Amino acid sequence: MFRLLILTTVLVFCNAALSAQTNLFVPRNYLKSYENGTRSWDGKPGEKYWQNKAKYVIAARLEPKTRLLSGEESVTYFNNSPDTLKFIRIKLQHNRYQKGAARAFEVSASDVSDKGVSLQYVAWNGQKVEQKNLRPAQTFLDIALNDKPLAPGSNAVLVVKWAYTLPAGADAARECVCDSSTFFVPYWYPQIAVYDDLNGWASHPYTGLQEFYNDFNDYDVSITLPKGFQAWGSGEWQNPDELLTPTYLDRWKKAQTSSEVLSIFSEKELLNGGVYKKNKANTFHFKAVDIPDFAFAASDHNNWDATSVVVDDKTGRRTFVSAVYNTASTDYPQVARIAADGIRLMSTWLPGYPFPYPCMTVFNGNDGMEYPMMCNDVSTAPGSPMTLTIHEVSHTYFPFMMGINEQDYAWMDEGWAAFFDYKLSDSLSNHTLGRVRPYAEIAGTDNDVPPMVKSRNLSTAYRNASYQRPQNAYFTLLDLLGYEKFHSCMTTYMDRWKGKHPEPFDFFQTWNQASGENLDWFWKPWFFEWGYPDLAVQNVIFDEAAHCQVILIDKKGNIPVPIHLEVSYTDGSKEIFHYTAVVWKSGQQNFKVPCPAGKKIKSIELGSTTIPDVNLTDNKWGA
Numbered sequence: 251m252f253r254l255l256i257l258t259t260v261l262v263f264c265n266a267a268l269s270a271q272t273n274l275f276v277p278r279n280y281l282k283s284y285e286n287g288t289r290s291w292d293g294k295p296g297e298k299y300w301q302n303k304a305k306y307v308i309a310a311r312l313e314p315k316t317r318l319l320s321g322e323e324s325v326t327y328f329n330n331s332p333d334t335l336k337f338i339r340i341k342l343q344h345n346r347y348q349k350g351a352a353r354a355f356e357v358s359a360s361d362v363s364d365k366g367v368s369l370q371y372v373a374w375n376g377q378k379v380e381q382k383n384l385r386p387a388q389t390f391l392d393i394a395l396n397d398k399p400l401a402p403g404s405n406a407v408l409v410v411k412w413a414y415t416l417p418a419g420a421d422a423a424r425e426c427v428c429d430s431s432t433f434f435v436p437y438w439y440p441q442i443a444v445y446d447d448l449n450g451w452a453s454h455p456y457t458g459l460q461e462f463y464n465d466f467n468d469y470d471v472s473i474t475l476p477k478g479f480q481a482w483g484s485g486e487w488q489n490p491d492e493l494l495t496p497t498y499l500d501r502w503k504k505a506q507t508s509s510e511v512l513s514i515f516s517e518k519e520l521l522n523g524g525v526y527k528k529n530k531a532n533t534f535h536f537k538a539v540d541i542p543d544f545a546f547a548a549s550d551h552n553n554w555d556a557t558s559v560v561v562d563d564k565t566g567r568r569t570f571v572s573a574v575y576n577t578a579s580t581d582y583p584q585v586a587r588i589a590a591d592g593i594r595l596m597s598t599w600l601p602g603y604p605f606p607y608p609c610m611t612v613f614n615g616n617d618g619m620e621y622p623m624m625c626n627d628v629s630t631a632p633g634s635p636m637t638l639t640i641h642e643v644s645h646t647y648f649p650f651m652m653g654i655n656e657q658d659y660a661w662m663d664e665g666w667a668a669f670f671d672y673k674l675s676d677s678l679s680n681h682t683l684g685r686v687r688p689y690a691e692i693a694g695t696d697n698d699v700p701p702m703v704k705s706r707n708l709s710t711a712y713r714n715a716s717y718q719r720p721q722n723a724y725f726t727l728l729d730l731l732g733y734e735k736f737h738s739c740m741t742t743y744m745d746r747w748k749g750k751h752p753e754p755f756d757f758f759q760t761w762n763q764a765s766g767e768n769l770d771w772f773w774k775p776w777f778f779e780w781g782y783p784d785l786a787v788q789n790v791i792f793d794e795a796a797h798c799q800v801i802l803i804d805k806k807g808n809i810p811v812p813i814h815l816e817v818s819y820t821d822g823s824k825e826i827f828h829y830t831a832v833v834w835k836s837g838q839q840n841f842k843v844p845c846p847a848g849k850k851i852k853s854i855e856l857g858s859t860t861i862p863d864v865n866l867t868d869n870k871w872g873a
């Protein structure tokens with residue numbers, strides 16, 4: 251009895267010490283990372299934070315006629331974890347097309363195959379892996395290491411030879427056989443899954459819905475294509491001098507420092523020949539360090555525009571920006587300019603952090619999808635390509651520079667991309683473009699799931715939890731903190747977690763600390779609770795003591811939003827009143843807005859386009 255009492259007391263004390271660090275609910279399994287010192291309560295990476303890394307050397311070949319992609323890779327994998335790894339988990343994401351695989355979206359029957367990725371050879375540390383030690387499961391393949399596990403602090407080399415046929419059906423989302431000789435190729439090489447301090451090996455297969463969670467790796471990639479084809483990839487092109495004739499090499503070099511958009515080649519020039527020195531197959535060589543994935547594109551008949559933009563005023567560093575497109579895509583001649591102007595704003599305003607990559611290519615594919623240094627963007631003609639371009643390019647920050655686990659918390663990246671695409675497009679277009687995601691329509695329904703529910707567990711509720719609700723939360727946060735404080739929090743967050751894997755509490759705690767305010771009252775309703783935003787004009791009364799009219803605002807919903815009022819007076823004048831969501835910080839349900847003495851209110855309109863409100867009928871007062 252006594253012993254039990256001591257034990258209970260110790261446990262209660264420990265728990266209290268941990269939970270005292272936040273008012274937010276922290277899942278029990280996350281508490282371990284604080285106990286282990288891999289994360290810390292102030293939101294910084296813990297003293298014992300670690301993550302694993304791989305260095306990929308890949309040689310691949312694409313045969314456009316058969317769509318056969320084949321490759322061989324040598325991957326050096328570094329186990330920086332304190333754990334002995336008894337197996338290595340490989341991602342074979344194309345196996346989403348295998349018969350019987352779990353898929354979030356239908357795919358064309360012609361793309362479904364029995365075998366998926368064909369593995370011709372797998373070796374671990376110089377020894378061929380026997381078939382019995384290869385354990386496939388959905389889009390994963392586990393390699394059992396048996397009596398030779400990978401010890402902490404050691405590394406080993408994986409060699410894989412593989413091939414598969416690129417899916418060509420119209421339902422092939424995010425990847426593209428755009429026409430018979432134009433390709434956008436992601437999810438294409440065997441990739442070592444993430445092993446992290448929170449969950450060990452990543453366990454969610456790729457179904458086509460939830461997106462990235464990758465370690466920061468180095469890539470040395472060579473892609474061989476038939477004569478007349480150009481490749482673009484997630485990295486700096488290493489051998490233009492070897493491949494291009496002087497005219498086109500000169501254009502490519504000029505564009506590296508040009509602020510104007512130049513043509514590297516037109517579709518006609520590429521088709522006419524003369525771009526390449528050799529009239530035979532070419533091998534395109536790319537390199538990149540510390541990036542979370544590698545995608546490439548290839549075509550023998552696209553236009554290539556390019557420019558560059560200064561992304562760091564302190565050093566003068568520039569990013570080389572390309573748009574590659576079919577002549578029929580009439581919106582695409584604007585894309586290189588938009589991407590460069592967007593990257594400049596990203597570097598200097600929102601998020602206000604120098605763009606981390608040396609290059610960025612927006613490729614005319616079939617979707618709106620980001621990869622490091624590459625976007626697969628469909629033509630939006632006759633509409634504007636601005637919002638789509640900005641959205642996908644801005645993903646460079648989240649999830650690529652900040653290694654977000656999107657399979658668990660997509661709001662940590664899609665919400666930001668939706669926030670940036672609105673703010674930047676709105677600014678670049680003189681307020682004519684920019685898309686507010688319609689959160690109010692769905693808020694408070696059973697499809698409005700709190701974003702802290704893991705993305706991997708969502709299907710119909712995925713989009714709202716990942717885009718709409720967090721975009722609107724971040725609007726409210728910017729309004730609440732003001733630009734200076736918001737930017738300072740963002741910079742602190744990025745400095746701390748750049749090239750690492752932040753989880754939600756790292757984000758919440760860092761912003762609490764950097765802002766100097768405990769924002770748990772804000773995080774809790776927006777990210778943890780069911781509910782909705784709803785403000786109402788309750789009434790207008792005359793305050794005898796203040797000798798003026800007072801507007802009474804009711805907070806009917808639990809989610810805190812700003813009060814934005816346009817008040818018209820009987821003398822014909824108008825006035826805007828704006829209060830950030832901080833007015834609801836202590837749980838108040840009402841707020842009083844005093845108007846100037848001597849004025850009489852004619853009518854009131856409450857709300858704005860960036861303030862969600864589920865019921866607008868109670869937002870008006872008067873004539």
Ligand SMILES: [Zn+2]
Nearest residue numbers: 641645664667
């Ligand atoms: Zn996105």
